[in-house]
Amino acid sequence: MSEKVLMKGNEAVAESAIRAGCRHFFGYPITPQTEVAAYFAKRMPKIGGTYLQAESEIAAINMVLGAGGSGARAMTSSSSPGISLKTEGISYICGSDVPCVIMNIERGGPGLGGIQPSQSDYFQATKAPGHGDLHVIVLAPSGVQEMADITYNAFDLAEKYRMPCLILGDGILGQMMEPVELPEPKEISAEDKPWAACGHENKREHNIINSLYLDPAELEQKVRARYERYAEIEKNEVRFxxxxxxxxxxxxxxxxxxxxxxxxxxxxxxxxxxxxxxxxxxxxxxxxxxxxxxxxxxxxxxxxxxxxxxxxxxxxxxxxxxxxxxxxxxxxxxxxxxxxxxxxxxxxxxxxxxx
Amino acid sequence: MINTSIIIAGFGGQGILFTGKVLAYAGMVDGINVSHLPSYGPEMRGGTANCTVCLCDEPVASPLVTRPDMIIVMNQPSYDKFKGSVKKGGKIFLDSSLISEYSEVEGVETFAIPATELARDKELNGLANMIMLGKVLKETGIFGVPEIEAGLKKAVPEKKAHLIPSNISAVELGMSL
Structure with a gap:
């Protein structure tokens, strides 16, 4: 482990994501999580990664779907109203079995609400982060060190179960500084993901990333298979x-x-x-x-x-x-x-x- | 044993958040648990800024403090807002160059330091915050100059490292008051 540094929660998440091999961040600024994007904007160009400020939250989450579908470690972050905009894309990502990490640094709502800390998106995160029969893994850190550790592991969890991991924080966690020991950097290869749409060079069948199934029997089978994975998660991944x-x-x-x-x-x-x-x-x-x-x-x-x-x-x-x-x-x-x-x-x- | 919470408040631009950062870094270098929680939002533009620093042997429970052990206040609105929040037996450090209306609070020690005027007279421009910090060190003994210097080295980016000696001079001036 490296030396302790004093960091804002938002910055610790961004640095930790980079160390977990995340090389693609797509976002749109909103208080109180803007430091996440600012940190990625500074670091990504220096390490061959992509930082992109999209034209909207909806665009950003769909870029995550694309990057994640190609096997890359991709992330987006926002705050409450911005997450509402992302829910359509989150549902598509769940329906496409694509791993990714999403962070919500919650602020007061409903509507544009305010910019001070809140936890009023618990229902959204745990019950309906998008339409359809679905779940996302929801992780709730309570300090800057845990924000770094949870982010680092969230990418592994997301890939293990091929689904989004949502980090649910709030304005206090995003803004406050605490000492943090950052995890060791690691390199990630898309080639380890047999399902990824990352170019087949005529050497294998092509992979399709899709969430449209017009045959109800096929769709039911897809959803049921996903719920078997959810049951595994409920058995193996509970933390408190x-x-x-x-x-x-x-x-x-x-x-x-x-x-x-x-x-x-x-x-x-x-x-x-x-x-x-x-x-x-x-x-x-x-x-x-x-x-x-x-x-x-x-x-x-x-x-x-x-x-x-x-x-x-x-x-x-x-x-x-x-x-x-x-x-x-x-x-x-x-x-x-x-x-x-x-x-x-x-x-x-x-x-x-x-x- | 240390278990203390400090609210630092004043105008944006007085180095309020920076002072908190120096304290937090000093604690971190000293091996104790620290947290630094800034106020954020539209009130920071031209208005008041504040931050809460917790220094504790145990892991910091709540970084959000409503009853601090001490406050360092550097403008009138901040004094008015926080003077009633200080714990019994706590301390108030105020910049009397900028706060004209203050009175004793029962059960709380008040230290009035003309930090902004001193900074101007001693050619320590912009370092009233560090003069205040020096006085805090003298009255509380939470840290000595070596810890603060180590904290400054961490808090200041390399290209501004040449400003550390003047910051230390300001802290030492505060300690002499």
């Missing part, structure tokens, strides 16, 4: 962090930057005698259901803390399956919940249903 759950009475569920605030709140609550702990999903899809189901047998209550009006809390409720009460606390519109607010919620739960 537990923090002080061993003796906890109340489990907070929180992801991304919010989980950091939750940790501060847990430490304060414990000084007050409230035994709180945290389960932080690192993969939002596949969602860490089993650990929550297991904890539901032991703890008294759950509290989902999010920067939205209550989205992940639905998945927590499904996992807990009515065994214990599941509460919600959130702020939205670009406002970050404070540790004090979370402690107040914990006090309410501790004094009420959970006592």
């Amino acid at each position: 962090e537990e923090y002080k759950t061993d003796d906890a009475d109340i489990i907070i569920t929180a992801f991304g930057a919010t989980s950091r605030v939750a940790k501060s709140a847990i430490n304060t609550a414990r000084e007050m005698g409230i035994k709180a702990g945290l389960v932080r999903p690192i993969t939002l899809w596949p969602f860490p259901k089993e650990i929550l189901a297991k904890l539901a047998d032991r703890v008294k209550a759950f509290l989902s803390v999010e920067m939205n009006m209550g989205q992940m809390v639905d998945d927590v409720k499904l996992a807990v399956n009515g065994k214990k009460p599941v509460y919600f606390f959130g702020r939205t519109g670009g406002i970050v919940p404070t540790a004090e607010e979370i402690v107040a919620e914990l006090e309410k739960i501790n004094g009420g249903a959970a006592k």
Whole structure:
């Protein structure tokens, strides 16, 4: 590993993608993720890569489909409204079984909303990142080091399962600086991908990258095969962090930057005698259901803390399956919940249903 | 043991974010955990800028701080905005050249430093931020000059390395106050 450097989350993602062998970035500027594009713009020409500012987000995601289809490691990034524009292309990429990495540094919505941090695209990311029966792997880092590590691995995951990996961050993670140890650079060859449309020189059958299947039986078979892969992912790729759950009475569920605030709140609550702990999903899809189901047998209550009006809390409720009460606390519109607010919620739960 | 959070605030162009970066780098070089969270958005153009720096032996839990241990404020709007947020037992460092209306806050120590005037008089133009930082070092002991110098070397790009000695002079001036 290399020496530690202080970097913004957005820059760490870009450098880490380059080190993972990504040589094609297509984007369109939007706050608060513009540093990603700026970093690629500076670095890609120096290493024989492509940085291209497309005419729109829709163009950028379709360029990712093209580059990914040829076997290259390709990436795009945006923020909430820009991701909405990309959803058509994301669906096509899923329907074409093309790997790629997409990052969403969320801002407040709906509509153009604001530019301050938010997590209100959880539903979009985990339930419907595009039309049709599909999933994308959704990864939620909570610090700059994890942004670098997750990006580095996202390309491998995307290629292993031939589908998009979506990194779901927020304005805090994109903008803040923390020390980071960057991963070792690696070279990637498209020739290792027998499915890639990268030139056959009359030596093999040509590969077709396509998402149009007019025969319903064929389309159903394609979708079912994809869902078998999704089942593999749900079995193999679930990731989460537990923090002080061993003796906890109340489990907070929180992801991304919010989980950091939750940790501060847990430490304060414990000084007050409230035994709180945290389960932080690192993969939002596949969602860490089993650990929550297991904890539901032991703890008294759950509290989902999010920067939205209550989205992940639905998945927590499904996992807990009515065994214990599941509460919600959130702020939205670009406002970050404070540790004090979370402690107040914990006090309410501790004094009420959970006592 | 160190576990401290600092909000640095002032006008865009006063080196607010840079001061935070120097502190964060100094901590990193010193082997402790650090985070640097800037404000971002339209308010940075000609308006106020601020950043939050956390320095901690343990991994930094929340990089977003609503009750800082200290604030370094370099204009009136920033003082007005953040003076009430400082923890009991905390410290306020203010640039009295630019902040005329201030008063003691109960349970909080206030240090008024005419940093901008000092920078002008001592031919340390644009280095009021480093004078403020010097005073912070003196009153808190979080770092010595060697750590700050190491932090500066990391924070400053190579082609601007010739500015490091004047930055150090400004820090030393602040420490002498």
